[in-house]
Amino acid sequence: MTAAIETAGLIKRYGRRIALSDCTLSIPAGKVVGLVGPNGAGKTTLLHLAIGLIAPSAGGITVLGRSPAERPDQLGRVGFVAQNTPLYAGMSVVDHLHFGAWINPRWDQTLAEQRIGQLGLNPRQKAGTLSGGQRAQLALTLAIAKRPELLILDEPVASLDPLARREFLQGLMAIVADHGVSVVLSSHLVADLERVCDYLVVLVASRVQVAGEIEELLAIHHRLSGPRRDSFRPPADWEVIEQSDVERQSTLVVRHKGPVLDPAWMVEELNLEELVLSYMGRAVGNGSTSLKLAGVQR
Amino acid sequence: MIEFHLDSRSGVSPYQQIVRQVRHALRLGLLREGDQLPTVKEVVERLAINPNTVLKAYKELEHAGLVAPRPGLGTFVTVTLSDGSLAAHRPLRQELLRWLVKARRAGLDDESIEALFQDTFRASLDQDIA
Numbered sequence: 001m002t003a004a005i006e007t008a009g010l011i012k013r014y015g016r017r018i019a020l021s022d023c024t025l026s027i028p029a030g031k032v033v034g035l036v037g038p039n040g041a042g043k044t045t046l047l048h049l050a051i052g053l054i055a056p057s058a059g060g061i062t063v064l065g066r067s068p069a070e071r072p073d074q075l076g077r078v079g080f081v082a083q084n085t086p087l088y089a090g091m092s093v094v095d096h097l098h099f100g101a102w103i104n105p106r107w108d109q110t111l112a113e114q115r116i117g118q119l120g121l122n123p124r125q126k127a128g129t130l131s132g133g134q135r136a137q138l139a140l141t142l143a144i145a146k147r148p149e150l151l152i153l154d155e156p157v158a159s160l161d162p163l164a165r166r167e168f169l170q171g172l173m174a175i176v177a178d179h180g181v182s183v184v185l186s187s188h189l190v191a192d193l194e195r196v197c198d199y200l201v202v203l204v205a206s207r208v209q210v211a212g213e214i215e216e217l218l219a220i221h222h223r224l225s226g227p228r229r230d231s232f233r234p235p236a237d238w239e240v241i242e243q244s245d246v247e248r249q250s251t252l253v254v255r256h257k258g259p260v261l262d263p264a265w266m267v268e269e270l271n272l273e274e275l276v277l278s279y280m281g282r283a284v285g286n287g288s289t290s291l292k293l294a295g296v297q298r
Numbered sequence: 299m300i301e302f303h304l305d306s307r308s309g310v311s312p313y314q315q316i317v318r319q320v321r322h323a324l325r326l327g328l329l330r331e332g333d334q335l336p337t338v339k340e341v342v343e344r345l346a347i348n349p350n351t352v353l354k355a356y357k358e359l360e361h362a363g364l365v366a367p368r369p370g371l372g373t374f375v376t377v378t379l380s381d382g383s384l385a386a387h388r389p390l391r392q393e394l395l396r397w398l399v400k401a402r403r404a405g406l407d408d409e410s411i412e413a414l415f416q417d418t419f420r421a422s423l424d425q426d427i428a
Contacts, residue, residue: 032348166346173342177349195304195312195347271309 002065004029004150004182005050009059012045019045021206023059027184027199029150032176034193034214035186036276037203043186044083046203047154050184051080064149076106079143079151079181084159085136089128093121096142104146112145119171133164137171144175151175153185157192169196190273202276204283214272221275224265225251242278253278299336300328304345312347316355324364324379326387335365335373 003026010023020042027033035043048054049061052069061067066074087096093116101107116123119137127135136156143151156172157165173196176183187193193200201211210217221241228250234240235256242253253270254260260267270278300323304312323329336344338352356373359365366376401411 032350169346170343173346173349174339177339177342195306195345195351198348198350 002029003027003062004031004033005061005063005184007046007049007059007061010046010049010056010061011058012042012049012054013057018206020049023208025201025208025211027201027211029064029182030180031182031199032173032197033182033184033199033201034190034197035184035201035203036190036193037186037188038280039188041203042206043188043203044154047080047152047184047186051078051152073105076104076146077149079146079148081136081139081143081151081153081156083154085139085156087127087130087135087139090126092124092126093130093138094123096127096138097123097145100142100145106147108145108147111147112141115141115144115171131164133160133167136160136164136168140168140171140175144179144181147179148181150182150184153183155186155188158187158189165192172196190276194272200272200276202279204280207283209279209283210275217275218270218272220257221253221255221270221278222260223251223253223268223270223274224260225249225268226265241282299334301336302341302345304347312345313351313355313358316341316352317358320355320359320364324375324377327378327384329375330378331375333375334371335375337372 005025005027007023007025010020010025011018012020023046035046037043045054049056050063050068052063052067052074063074064077068078069075088099091099097109097112097116100112101109116138119134119141121130121134121138127138130138136159140153140156143153153172157168160168169192172183172185175181185193185197198214199212200214200217202209226249228245228248230245232250234252234254237256239255240252241255244251253275300319302316302319304315308315310318320329320335329335335356338349338356341347341352342349356365356367360367360373364375364377364379365373367373398411401414406414
């Protein structure tokens with residue numbers, strides 16, 4: 001199966017600022033992918049590269065096997081909902097559907113009308129007077145009615161209250177169940193994505209920290225705690241993501257396939273949020289180290 | 299028809315929770331042969347979870363020989379687990395309720411009750427093996 005998104009050494013610079021550095025990913029199709037990272041990590045940059053809104057400074061990206069925006073019909077294969085779900089405030093719900101039908105060759109008017117009905121939206125209401133949750137649902141309806149193979153959503157639930165957030169994700173999951181569309185959605189909160197995603201990409205400080213199937217990621221990461229060991233050298237096949245030592249105890253988060261045999265360690269499983277936080281902590285830690293080095297050089 | 303619910307603080311993965319809830323419902327006679335499980339779409343629309351999570355749970359139940367898909371219709375229960383012992387459930391439940399009242403009167407909180415039950419349950423299993 002073709003990958004949903006494939007990148008190799010992808011870089012995006014804005015002047016001297018690096019928004020995305022050396023990003024190499026292979027995201028399989030048929031997944032619901034969570035793109036997680038703090039604000040300013042480069043999530044929107046990566047998504048904008050994927051829809052061809054901006055061009056890479058270096059490296060390559062293919063979406064559904066083709067270069068983004070390579071041909072006009074590529075735009076029809078990818079649905080995109082931008083941050084804050086922009087709509088035309090003065091246009092009614094039904095006008096938005098007409099507009100969608102006019103610009104999209106594969107437009108599915110029945111699907112669009114069905115969803116508007118299920119959501120209980122008044123077709124005559126102006127988009128500017130809809131609630132945040134309703135606006136997000138309308139934007140999702142427009143994106144799915146063009147019958148894309150891949151749906152890209154930039155922080156779709158960030159501005160919604162908990163109830164609207166849940167309703168939005170319920171609607172999104174129903175769409176996935178019905179149409180088998182691949183989804184990439186970004187969020188700065190892991191908790192939003194934990195149940196809906198089956199693939200995760202963690203992006204911090206313009207770099208991909210970890211990517212993979214959530215189930216596999218959870219299986220190969222462990223938290224170890226045991227008596228403090230100052231001269232501890234982890235085995236070659238362990239990758240230590242996080243380490244903290246207090247007076248008598250050492251706690252590690254390690255990436256390692258297979259069992260931890262040393263009985264001195266107590267082994268615990270991590271949940272997704274803990275796993276993401278470990279990687280974020282490591283990335284930020286590295287960042288401050290390089291800042292310190294830069295300071296020394298000056 | 300049963301409805302699933304998820305406990306996000308249980309530490310048990312959503313897919314395991316669905317498998318368990320079906321197994322429990324079978325044990326308790328809430329589901330019997332021929333009953334339909336909620337469709338994947340119904341479950342994801344209710345719980346806002348990934349459809350693959352539901353599919354995986356149903357696959358596991360299918361492998362265990364408890365349910366089977368009927369193409370175009372949904373997933374159906376293929377066994378009745380509780381027939382023989384179901385009659386005994388009511389009196390046992392009442393005894394258990396009386397025991398729980400006693401435990402609370404003795405000052406045990408929920409966690410202590412669970413711990414005591416689990417511990418006794420395991421000890422009884424060990425005795426059976428020995």
